[in-house]
Amino acid sequence: MANMHTDPSFHRSLFLEQTFIDSPRFGHSNKFSHLFNDARRDDYLIGISTVALILACIFLCWLLFLLMLKCCGGKSRVGFLSGAQYDATTPTGDVNRRPTRGRVVFGLSAIGMITFTMLMVFLGLPGLENMSSDLSDGADLGADILRDGETATGAFVAGSRRILATRDVAVESLKLAFRTGKTIAPAAEIVDPLLLNSTATTNATNATESSPNHLNFAVQNKVRRVLDSLEAINETAQKEGSDLIDTLEAGEERFRTLSDSLDDVDLMTLQISMGVGLILLPFVLLLIMIAVASGVKNSCLQCFTFFLIPLFVALILFLLIMTALAAISGILNADFCHSGFDNTHDSTLLEILTQSGSDRDSFAFRSTTYVLRNCVPPTEPIAYPLDFMEAFETKIRVAVENVATLSEEIETLGVEKLSQDLKFDVASMQEELATFEERVAESIETVGYALADLGCERLREIYDIAIGEAICDYTGVLWTFFSFLAMTFFACLMLTFRAVLFPVSSHLPVVGSDELENSAKDKGEEDDSKDSEGTGTGAEPSADEFMDEPEGDEPEGSTNEDQGETERGEDGDPEPSPEYAVPVIVKGVGFDEDPDPSGTGIVVIPQPPGAEFDCIIWV
Incomplete structure (x- = not known):
């Protein structure tokens, strides 16, 4: 873990x-x-x-x-x-x-x-x-704990059945030996059965005192206590044990199913x-x-x-x-x-048990509630789910003590003499009582195993680890x-x-394209229109004329000297006039020298590596 x-x-x-x-x-x-x-x-x-x-x-x-x-x-x-x-x-x-x-x-x-x-x-x-x-x-x-508890409970139920069978034999033997019914009368009222046909009731007591059966009067109270304690061992524990086994089987199956489903992920x-x-x-x-x-x-x-x-x-x-x-x-x-x-997961589970319609008298509801309340009910009394085992253990311990006391009394009186007086095989009755004591000892041991395997503290520890810590105190859901x-x-x-x-695109005109020619033509017509309306000195040369003229030839009226110093930068390079600037892109040409070595007024702007075009020319 x-x-x-x-x-x-x-x-x-x-x-x-x-x-x-x-x-x-x-x-x-x-x-x-x-x-x-x-x-x-x-x-x-x-x-x-x-x-x-x-x-x-x-x-x-x-x-x-x-x-x-x-x-x-x-x-x-x-x-x-x-x-x-x-x-x-x-x-x-x-x-x-x-x-x-x-x-x-x-x-x-x-x-x-x-x-x-x-x-x-x-x-x-x-x-x-x-x-x-x-x-x-x-x-x-x-699931392992419930399986162990199921095994121990099964042994407990089997032991209780053997105890009940042995008890029935012992009760029958005691009744036959001491000629008594289910309820033994006080010793002063018990009369030997052989004297019941006597016509003189006044001689009953004398006959009883002189009868060989007077020895059984000394143990009548002990016999009565033994019978009462034996008959108190009823089938309630056996029925509760069977219900517990069914609950444990269902719980183990659910735990196994949960474990298998988690392992499959x-x-x-x-x-x-x-x-x-x-x-x-x-x-x-x-x-x-x-x-x-x-x-x-x-x-x-x-x-x-x-x-x-x-x-x-x-x-x-x-x-x-x-x-x-x-x-x-x-x-x-x-x-x-x-x-x-x-605001705790314990109370959430208690609410689930209540709202899901679970039977409050069922072992599953009582046991789960007891564990969720930390084995110590804080508000209302909740019966301990395994109280029937403890009650059964108490009853058989009392019966064993009474049987042991009766056996000691019989040994004191003498088995053979008592057999003669009672006209009953007391030795066989002693063996049956001894068998009952052995069965009770075995059952007490199985009760101890069951209580240890199904102890509330042990179940609570597993619950705190699997539910409290794994789901609530620490979790990976947040991340x-x-x-x-x-x-x-x-x-x-x-x-x-x-x-x-995707690469950066550009819509600037490329040299030789129709877009550039149309742009230059439109620009020239616009310039001619302005000149005709203005000074009338003629149109300025277009970009194509600049490109076609021989080096050194300058258009008349448009020399660098006539343009003045205002059209050149501090380094002497000509400044393009925004009014006549036409963006031109030349592909596949790199310019590392002076952008205007001939003084034609064409300024070359190199582009950084990786750009779509190598340079941009302004005219």
Whole structure:
């Protein structure tokens, strides 16, 4: 059995009480015993189910919101929340700022999910495993005790039957020997049966005193006490013993069934499989995010990512179900341990016995109640369940003492002489009384075994270990619930920022594309329109003209000298005019030299490694 006081995977019930027992029930019952009450069962189940459903609805609304953004929002409206790629819409130095933030959140969420999975694997599930092991061990030990008690009780019942049979023979012998009925008259009133036909009643006493049977008068009181004590040994103990055997058999069967059901649950395999499954998927997604952030571009990787995202959604749904089940388990655990009339599991079980309609006169009810009340009834007197054994033991001990006294008296009077006087084989009667004493000694021994095996203190010790400590004082339910809750939260957060699993896209025009040509054409027409309305000096050259003109030739009226110093920066490089700036992207070209070595007014902005384009040119 696990050392629950030193095992860190177990935690005090105080946390359960604060976390679960005070959870809102929205007007419904929080009494665990109502689960066994037909009239209140539905009310209790609705209360705990409502708590779990509200918790699940929070995450379901999150998932439905993401689905709505995916289907109805579109990239142009909600951006990365739709699951689309991040869009580099500005050619400035902070082009990767938003994707970087998303990657940080995604990475921290993946790490948090992996961390809480490990906490559940190494703290939560081992706690449940130890609790299950302790319950199984307690059930096995309880079944063994009940089996021993059943054996001892069976021996007690068999011994009581032999005692009753021997008692009947002894009573018959005594009655025949001393010519008496069931009730022996006082010695002064007893007259020898041979003198009953005498016509002179006045001579009865003299005849009695002179009769050889006058010796039996000295032992009549002892015989009467023996008969009374023997006849007091009735069949009540035998009947109670048979009922006890039936109860012990039923209890042993239940304990064995509980132990077998707990042994069938392989929590170690569940721990390994669940841990590997819950760690592997977020870890793979984290690696994909790192690869994409490093500039790795692979169509197979992207296809694999599209395949993993539905699996990750299924994992979130699984975590959601497990979180709800863990919440229900925690509430049931807390209610069982703290919802009784005195906030103890003992009172909870007493309420269950009362509300389940158990027969108060049955041995099971009386024995369970006696054990739950710590073997000392604090309020109302509860009969000791094994009192019939003690009463039977007392009766047979009294009978043995009376038989021993009678045997000593017979030995004193002389067996042969008494046999002659009584005209009865007193020696055989002595043997029958001796046999009765032997049977009584055997029965007393079996009673001792039964009382020892079924002792209340012993049963209470097993109950405290299997129920009090394993379920209430220490438990692994708390870590399991919080681990599933945290994993569900981090998984939903990862799904929200799933856009980081794809490369950052850009809608800037590329050299040679129709988009660029149309943009430049529109820009030129706009400039011509402005010039015609303004000074009328003519249109400024377009971006294509800049690209096509020979090096060194400057358009008339647009030389660098005519532009003035205000159009150049401090380092002498020309400043692009926002009015005429046209963003142009050149692919596959790297510029490490002066961005404007020829002074053409074309500024090259190199991009960081891993970007979609090598550089951006401003004209």
